Each structure stands twice: as C-alpha cells, then as structure tokens.
Amino acid sequence: MPPQEPLYERDPEAWHAHLAEGNATQPRKRVGADALIRDPAGRILLVDPKYKPDWDLPGGMSEANEPPTETVRRELKEELNLDLRPGQLLCIDWVPPHGPWDDSIMFIFDGGILDGSQIANLSLNDDELKAFIFCTKNEAAKRLRPYVWRRTHAALSGLQEGKTLYLQEGHTDKPVEAP
Numbered sequence: 001m002p003p004q005e006p007l008y009e010r011d012p013e014a015w016h017a018h019l020a021e022g023n024a025t026q027p028r029k030r031v032g033a034d035a036l037i038r039d040p041a042g043r044i045l046l047v048d049p050k051y052k053p054d055w056d057l058p059g060g061m062s063e064a065n066e067p068p069t070e071t072v073r074r075e076l077k078e079e080l081n082l083d084l085r086p087g088q089l090l091c092i093d094w095v096p097p098h099g100p101w102d103d104s105i106m107f108i109f110d111g112g113i114l115d116g117s118q119i120a121n122l123s124l125n126d127d128e129l130k131a132f133i134f135c136t137k138n139e140a141a142k143r144l145r146p147y148v149w150r151r152t153h154a155a156l157s158g159l160q161e162g163k164t165l166y167l168q169e170g171h172t173d174k175p176v177e178a179p
Contacts, residue, residue: 035072048132060075081123088162150167150170
C-alpha cells in the first residue's frame with residue numbers, strides 16, 4: 001500500500017475546515033502588554049487607573065488579533081499622548097486564573113528613557129487614568145500590587161542583563177502546576 005499524502009495536500013478544504021474547528025474550540029488567552037518607561041533620573045513611569053485600586057505600568061489589554069507591541073503603542077497614545085515604539089521584550093509572565101478571570105499572558109517591553117519634551121507632553125487623554133507619576137524603585141514597589149512589582153522588577157533585571165525573562169505569577173523559578 002503506497003503512503004498516503006498528508007491531509008493538507010490531499011484535501012486542502014478539509015484541512016482548512018479542521019483547522020477552523022480547532023481555532024473555534026481551543027481556549028483563548030487574554031494578553032496584556034505594558035511598557036517600562038523611565039525618566040533621565042531612572043525613575044519608572046506609573047499610571048493610576050480609575051478602574052482598579054492600585055497603580056500600574058502604562059499599557060493595557062490587547063484587542064482581538066492585535067500584536068502586543070501594537071497594544072503598548074495604542075495604549076500609550078490613547079492614555080498619555082505618547083507616541084512610542086516599544087523596544088526590547090523584557091519579560092513574559094503567565095498569570096494563573098484569579099477571581100473571575102481566566103489565565104493570561106502579560107508582556108513588558110522597554111519603553112526607553114523619555115526626554116524633557118516627551119515628559120512635558122504627557123497628558124491624560126481619556127477617562128481611564130486619574131494620574132501618572134515617575135517613581136523610584138522603592139516608591140514603585142509600594143504603589144504596585146506585589147505581583148505587578150515582581151513582574152516590573154523582573155523587567156528591570158531583564159533590561160540590565162539584556163535578556164528576556166519568562167515568569168509564572170511573577171516568579172522566574174515557579175514550577176508548572178496543574179490548576
């Protein structure tokens with residue numbers, strides 16, 4: 001019996017239907033992307049969202065089929081009037097299900113160091129933010145939720161080491177556990 005051709009070569013329409021069914025039934029993950037932005041003194045830019053109790057890094061949740069780098073760019077423009085192309089990916093953090101949320105993947109990109117004119121042009125452009133501030137690492141650690149600070153601290157380490165770190169719940173050494 002001769003070997004059969006793979007399904008995608010024998011019947012491209014059936015193969016496409018098979019992939020479409022998988023795409024429709026497989027789980028989806030929420031994706032968020034933030035930027036680690038600093039001022040010339042090395043302080044970190046934080047934002048104070050109206051819809052949550054704590055400060056956060058600038059960025060937000062991706063829209064359907066939006067690359068994380070574009071998420072950062074869109075959110076910075078919409079919320080802070082900052083047109084910035086994100087740099088190096090500093091960390092990826094898998095966040096487990098919590099509260100009403102399923103798991104998610106969170107990215108932090110290097111947003112670079114803003115110059116004086118960029119800082120002067122920052123403004124609150126929409127109704128999502130109450131304020132923004134540049135903070136030292138110690139101040140940021142106090143304002144951010146603990147897991148967001150762990151992610152931010154890892155991003156700072158990735159920036160210093162010139163590499164991308166993979167995290168689980170903000171930890172680099174957390175073993176994979178079934179939910």
